[in-house]
Amino acid sequence: MREEEAKRLIGDWTARHGAGRDRLLPLLHAMQHEIGYVDDTLVPAIAAALNLSRADVHGVLTFYHDFRRKPAGRHVVKLCRAESCQARGSSAIEKAAAERLGVAMGETRRDGQVTLEAVYCLGLCAIGPNALVDGRPVARIDAAALDRIAAEVAA
């Protein structure tokens, strides 16, 4: 998305939802939803729209794990590594997933096809190991499930 379009998005959004300081997180969520990530070059425009300093916006953007400052892969696999999934063997699944998908944890594959990320708990703690595949919850992940996920993200 070009910078002008992003700026128009910010303007439209604040016109509809307000421009108070407490609108910052909802605006960042909306931008990430529309564009996929929040580029550093847009920080001044966000700051101006909400009457905040650039440092303020940068601070919030970098504090929260959800907000991306770089584009993700076409598919995003978020694998849970919290205690309850560990109790059900997620450490081994994490290694296998990295190999099967050909990408290290926390990275995007070089062809831009898939991003593998850690998540700390999805609230599905009795049926792990769990993942979100493009936002869709998947439980009881084993080798066969990894094969299905790999096929899905190849598309």
Added chain:
Amino acid sequence: MTRVFVSRDMASVALGADDVAQAFADAGCEVVRTGSRGLFSIEPLVEVETAEGRIGYGPVGPGDVAAVLDGSHANRLGDVGALPFFAAQQRFTFARCGIVDPLSLTDYAAHGGWIGLDIARAAEPQAVVDAVKASGLRGRGGAGFPTGIKWQTVLDAPGGEKYIVCNADEGDSGTFADRMLMEGDPFCLIEGMAIAAHAVGASHGYVYIRSEYLFAAETMRQAIALSAGRVAPFALEVRLGAGAYVCGEETALLDSIEGKRGQVRAKPPLPALAGLFGKPTIINNVLSLAAVPFILSHGADAYAAVGFGRSRGTMPVQLAGNVKHGGLFEVGFGITLGELVNDVGGGTASGRPVRAVQVGGPLGAYFPPSMFDLPFDYEAFTQAGGLIGHAGITVFDDSVDMAHMARFAMLFCAVESCGKCTPCRIGSTRGVEIMDRIIEARPSPSSVRAELVEGQAGYLEKALYSRSPDRIDVSIDAQTALLRDLCDTMKYGSLCALGGFTPYPVLSALDHFPEDFGTPAPLPQAAE
């Protein structure tokens, strides 16, 4: 046309409930999507409406439609509510979850909904606060602070505008009760918040939901829109978190709603006096607020009649991890840990012996089976060196390496620290390094060296950030003493529970499972 009930809960969907629901719809059934009953070993669960009531089948797949409809399916469960897992529960808060259509106002009203709100609105605010006090309800988020006293403080606080904030940032691993309630009975939470609003004179409320809970946030948004007229003039809004665990801490959560970094505030002032936007604010966990409609409709005495010691009422316990019958088990306080893990949960899913359970999420202590006679009670757990927290119980079998779990506790704290106070921000990173040295030095096959990136391994022999990096004693004894010292600093020097409670899993693992830390197991204590 046959009516069937299939859960739309995120866990059920993760196990394939959407495909099952579609298959029944394709077969010409009327499919009602409910919340989850709360026992995941029978999900995806299908309940068929018959003249004898609902008959459950589970788990079933999309290919099982014909066998379910003619009653011949092998996984026929009969009346699901009569299964031992459900018959043994006392469902006060989760009475409707899994039974009603979560977004049907008709269902909600038909199952006792809004009675509590009507009673509250007919009464003076002080009378409502008194009822909550009399019920003995304590904060279900983990701290266990008496809810009624918090409400009294907000009621007495001067100032026009006041807020009701619901903490639905349920980040603890092993917990999912907030999520299940928001997905399965959202109006119950809305009613509880509307009662709180009447009790203290607030007109606006926020539900702060973690972003990982996609389904819960969507269900709450729809439920708020549907019930807006019923709870008016009280208005509600969903705010989505952004992947920061520390925002479950109440003051960090308030800052996050205000659009700031989710950093912990120093207390005082209490949020009850100067909370959201500096105004008096009730901030309660989902389960605390969702318990209130029952207290108003059935009476404070009915709630307080159940419980143990100073822990009154019921707790929605969540059985998680390597457990055979995992799920949500709401029961009065006082049930023992062993009853929950072995009798209700059925032991491990892997069939191996239980070695440890972690109670209360990533900041909760690990307990060995020798402590399974502990009653579920705030005070009893504090005395035993742990906490109930949000009542999640994560079960581990004998393949668990407790030194690695202690390392993970420190690592999690390092990843999620808000950075405001030093013991948490820096102590957690030093804690990971100490655990790496202990794991490397102990006489067992597991090594951390292989996992360390080249150039990173240097700190195992040297304290790279120390003034005298070469004089470090890397023996197990010295590092264990250092770990205890560090935990002491974190426990008493941190601003909030993240840094302050991370020592619980670390020290409980060290104390109860010393053999995993390269220290000989203590001799069994002599009988007194």
